[in-house]
Amino acid sequence: MVNQELLISQFQKKDVKAYEKLYNLYCNSISGVVNNIVKNNDVAQEITQDVFIKAWNNAESYSSKKGRFFTWILNIARNSAIDYTRSKKFKESKQNLNADFLVDILETSSSLDSTTNTIGLKEFVTKLGDSCKSVIELLYFKGFTQKEASEELSMPIGTIKTKNRTCIGELRTMLGV
Amino acid sequence: MDNKEYIASGILELYVAGSLSEKENEEVSALIQENPELLAEVISxxxxxVQLTAAAKKDATYSFNDIKNQLKDTETKVITFPKPNRKQYIGWAAAFILGSTLLLSVLQNNSLKEQLSAEKQQLEEQINKSSNSLADAEKLIEVFRDKDIISIPLAGQTVSPTSYAKVYWDKKTNSIYLDAKGLPEPPEGKVYQVWSLTLDPLTPTSLGVLDTFTADVNKIFTISNANQSEAFGITLEPAGGSLSPNLEQLYTLGAVAS
Structure with missing residues (x-):
């Protein structure tokens, strides 16, 4: 992981090659998060590329004292995607927000090119309890804070924390990480 | 709190999600910096x-090259040199700066020239393209104004009453110009097929399929037609076209005024 710290510090010094490596590590993930919010493949592609340009232009604002690099770029992605859903363009396309969209997307996606264990993940998500699905979707895909998630799901804050730990635990067992 | 309890609390999962407060984030960041066990947990x-979110991606592929040229090198290059201890170094330093500045401007000049010639080429291509499409448009206007050209409106049929199309038939050159802008995009795996018809008895002759329909911008197609057509029709057929028209999928039809 020293390797990754090095990549990030090179990225902050505007090293394009280092940034390319970070891009390849996270572009699929960022695209998944954006796609889950905007629900449109073409738009997701455009926003994802935009996110990586924004991150580059604001490289100096990242600090490892505030959080992980992945979390930082995840935040940029969620904000950009949410901004888009507030735009006229999105409203005109009349997308309805479906609570089960995460599952939907995982079940229909065919990211054969990705290195992820997509088939296993689909099975995993299908088997997950509804409460796990909503906790994961709100916290990771939608960027809810603990408090917001607890209000949305009418669960005590402490429960969100432990519930999420259990759900991610199951995910990690499945992925072997 | 020992590591085990800390991990079990679920705070690290929220840290990765970005769901903690700023203060909590700083606390966790400081802690994992010093504690390899906690750091390893966060990385896992x-x-x-990363894998879960990536699975929600659709099958688009992403390439860094698409954004590479949009990444500006905003870092300012500062030439620093140690403060001279003796006055004689100043001369060398000045010479060095002058030299590097010259070199830099030569390099910059070259790259500007390259950029300029690339832009020029792009512009020329654009002009070329526009004048081509202008010539096309002028040719079309000529066709529509020619008094010897017969125009046949094709009206929408049962399967698609709002569809329409128009055929301009130039008997001198044995060709028709089909304006198909009024047809909907064909569903995947289907194409429009154009038919020349003689009416008594009803005999259809295929004039071809519009397999470039989706890609064509103005939806005007030039098709050769040496038949003694009495009517023209457009049907929706499986990709590649059919030997005889599927009349249930007849989109538009129009008879030639006799």
Missing amino acids: IEKAI
């Missing part, structure tokens, strides 16, 4: 989340 959580 992150790996799992």
Whole structure:
């Protein structure tokens, strides 16, 4: 992981090659998060590329004292995607927000090119309890804070924390990480 | 709190999600910096989340090259040199700066020239393209104004009453110009097929399929037609076209005024 710290510090010094490596590590993930919010493949592609340009232009604002690099770029992605859903363009396309969209997307996606264990993940998500699905979707895909998630799901804050730990635990067992 | 309890609390999962407060984030960041066990846990959580989120991606492929040229090198290059201890170094330093500045401007000049010639080429291509499409448009206007050209409106049929099309038939050159802008995009795996018809008895002759329909911008197609057509029709057929028209999928039809 020293390797990754090095990549990030090179990225902050505007090293394009280092940034390319970070891009390849996270572009699929960022695209998944954006796609889950905007629900449109073409738009997701455009926003994802935009996110990586924004991150580059604001490289100096990242600090490892505030959080992980992945979390930082995840935040940029969620904000950009949410901004888009507030735009006229999105409203005109009349997308309805479906609570089960995460599952939907995982079940229909065919990211054969990705290195992820997509088939296993689909099975995993299908088997997950509804409460796990909503906790994961709100916290990771939608960027809810603990408090917001607890209000949305009418669960005590402490429960969100432990519930999420259990759900991610199951995910990690499945992925072997 | 020992590591085990800390990990079990679920705070690290929220840290990766970005769901903690700023203050909590700073606390966790400081803690994992000093504690390899906690750091390893965070890295594992992150790996799992990266994979999970990536699975929600549709099958688009992403290429860094698409954004590479949009990444501006905003870092300012500062030439620093140690403060001279003796006055004689100043001369060398000045010479060095002058030299590097010259070199830099030569390099910059070259790259500007390259950029300029690339832009020029782009512009020329654009002009070329526009004048081609202008010539096309002028040719079309000529066709529509020619008094010897017969125009046949094709009206929408049962399967698609709002569809329409128009055929301009130039008997001198044995060709028709079909304006198909009024047809909907064909569903995947289907194409429009154009038919020349003689009416008594009803005999259809295929004039071809519009397999470039979706890609064609103005939806005007030039098709050769040496038949003694009495009517023209357009049907929706499986990709590649059919030997005889599927009349249930007849989109538009129009008879030639006799």
